[in-house]
Every structure is written in structure tokens, then in C-alpha cells.
Amino acid sequence: xxxxxxxxxxxxxxMGQEVTxxxxxxxxxxxxxxxxxxxxxxxxxxxxxxxxxxxxDSGMPEDRFSAKMPNASFSTLKIQPSEPRDSAVYxxxxxxxGTDVSYEQYFGPGTRLTVT
Amino acid sequence: GDSxxxxxxxxxxxxxxxxxxxxxxxxxxxxxxxWYVQYPGEGLQLLLKATKADDKGSNKGFEATYRxxxxxxxxxxGSVQVSDSAVYxxxxxxxGSxxxxxFGSGTQLTVLP
Numbered sequence: 001x002x003x004x005x006x007x008x009x010x011x012x013x014x015m016g017q018e019v020t021x022x023x024x025x026x027x028x029x030x031x032x033x034x035x036x037x038x039x040x041x042x043x044x045x046x047x048x049x050x051x052x053x054x055x056x057d058s059g060m061p062e063d064r065f066s067a068k069m070p071n072a073s074f075s076t077l078k079i080q081p082s083e084p085r086d087s088a089v090y091x092x093x094x095x096x097x098g099t100d101v102s103y104e105q106y107f108g109p110g111t112r113l114t115v116t
Numbered sequence: 117g118d119s120x121x122x123x124x125x126x127x128x129x130x131x132x133x134x135x136x137x138x139x140x141x142x143x144x145x146x147x148x149x150x151w152y153v154q155y156p157g158e159g160l161q162l163l164l165k166a167t168k169a170d171d172k173g174s175n176k177g178f179e180a181t182y183r184x185x186x187x188x189x190x191x192x193x194g195s196v197q198v199s200d201s202a203v204y205x206x207x208x209x210x211x212g213s214x215x216x217x218x219f220g221s222g223t224q225l226t227v228l229p
Contacts, residue, residue, distance in 0.1 A: 004159070033216075043160075043205065043219045056216070091159055104150075105217060107159030 002026075004108035006092050012114045018080040021111045024073055025094030033105060034067055034077050035091040043091075049075065082115045089113070118143045118210050122220035129196055129227050137191040137223045139180075139206035147208040149173075149182055149189040150217070154203045163191075163204070196227045 005024040013019055025032050033048040047057040049069045057067070064083070069075040079086055089112050093105040123138040141147065148167045152160040164173030169184035178193045189206060206220040 042221045045216060048216060093159075104162045104165070105160075107152075107161070109157075109159050 004092055004094055004106050006090075006108035006111050008111060009109065010112045010114075012116065013082055014116055015083055016081045017115075018078065019082045019086075019113060019115075021077040021090050021092075021113070023075045023077070023092030023108060025075070025092070026106055027073065029094035029096050029106070030072065031095040031103075031105075032069060032075050033093040033095070034075070035093065036088045037091060037110070038088045046077070079113075082113075084115045087113055087115050118147070118208060118218045120206050120208055120218055120220035122204075122206050122223050125222070126224035126226060129225070131198055131227055131229050132195045133227075135191070135193040135196045135200075135225070137204055137206075137225070139189045139191065139220060141187050141189065141206070141208050143187075143208055143210045145210050146184075147210045149180070150207040150209070151178070151180055151189070151191050152205040152207060152219075154205065154222070156202070160205060196225075198227045198229050201225055201227045 007022045031050050034046040035043055036046055037043045044059055046059045047067045048055055052069045065079055067077045089110045091107050091110045093107045095103045095105045119142045121140050150165045151163040153163045154160045164175040166173040166182035169182055172181045180189050180191045182189055203222045203224050205222045207217045209217050
């Protein structure tokens with residue numbers, strides 16, 4: 001099993017540009033989570049999907065952020081336009097199904113985004 | 117709402133020292149509790165978990181016991197190694213939150229040889 005795959009691993013872009021982060025969850029997992037990690041705010045949940053449907057996007061900072069999950073094996077997080085304060089490490093995580101809250105979340109290696 | 121409070125870091129220890137990282141929580145239901153570890157440049161990995169009161173989670177020499185009466189889930193290890201240097205996160209999953217995790221702020225541990 002390859003684990004959760006994220007791309008790119010590093011992204012440097014200029015303010016105002018569009019940024020797209022990609023995630024491939026573990027095969028068979030039906031929950032997918034996007035997190036943002038910064039020194040100031042720690043680890044924040046941005047949005048999560050269950051069976052490809054967005055369940056809770058209350059953590060999305062503002063309208064510049066959007067996320068999609070067109071199928072069970074792919075999700076994107078888009079920032080348009082990007083701003084320097086969006087600089088952070090963005091993690092994707094996936095989890096298997098069921099209602100058991102003890103299900104483990106498996107994290108990808110993260111995308112380090114720098115907006116200049 | 118749910119919350120997790122971890123002891124402030126960073127924590128610096130010598131190899132073979134005893135480790136305790138405190139974690140307390142607030143939750144409306146009966147949560148599952150987790151410790152995740154993040155090594156430099158990597159994502160978070162589950163270290164151990166406990167799903168009900170008095171359960172003890174253990175892995176790689178680390179232990180934590182779910183204490184409902186004190187709402188705590190402190191992480192311990194009897195003898196740390198340099199390779200344990202990482203950031204440790206306490207987290208909970210509340211039955212009412214549909215598998216979402218609430219994380220603590222993380223504790224940076226550095227183990228010196």
C-alpha cells in the first residue's frame with residue numbers, strides 16, 4: 001500500500017497566482033480530510049469528505065479556498081488568488097468507513113506552500 | 117465544543133530519561149483518544165489510541181491510559197531514544213463529530229545523546 005499520496009511536495013508561487021494541491025487517498029478509504037499546519041495556528045481541519053461528498057467545510061478560511069473530490073481516488077484543494085498568509089504545510093488524510101470513531105486517519109507527507 | 121490541551125514545549129531530555137507529556141481534554145460525549153507523532157518533514161502517524169475509559173494504548177515503548185475521571189491521556193515512555201525526537205500531538209474523536217479529530221497544539225520533544 002502506497003499510503004496517502006500528495007503532490008506537489010513543495011510549491012512556491014507569487015501572490016495572486018492560483019495554486020492547486022492534489023491528494024490520492026488510500027484505496028478503499030471513504031473519508032478524506034484536508035488540514036493546514038502553521039506555527040501560529042497549529043493543525044487546522046479545513047474540510048472533510050465522506051463518500052466523495054463534502055460534509056463539513058466550516059474550517060475553510062474564505063472563498064479563495066475550494067476543495068473537490070470528483071471520485072474516490074482523487075481530491076484537490078485550490079487557492080485562488082493565493083496570498084502570503086496562505087503559506088503553510090497542507091496535509092491530506094484518509095480514513096476507512098463505518099461509524100466507529102476509533103478509525104485511524106492516515107496522513108500524507110504534506111505539501112509545503114510558500115506564497116511570496 | 118471539544119478541545120485538547122497539551123503541555124507546553126519544547127521538551128528536551130537526555131537519552132534514556134523518562135518522558136511524560138500531559139494531555140487533558142474536554143468533550144461532550146465519550147471520545148476516543150489518540151497520540152500522533154510527526155517526524156521532521158513528514159506527516160502525522162498514529163502512535164497509539166484508546167477507545168474507552170481505563171483502556172491503555174501502547175506502541176514502541178510509549179503508553180497512555182484513558183482516565184475519564186481526570187479527563188486525561190498522558191503519554192509516557194520509560195527510556196527515550198534520540199530517534200524519538202519529534203512533535204507529539206494528542207487528539208480526540210467525539211462520537212458526535214463524525215470521525216473528525218480535534219488536535220492539541222503539539223509538543224516538540226528533543227532527545228540528546
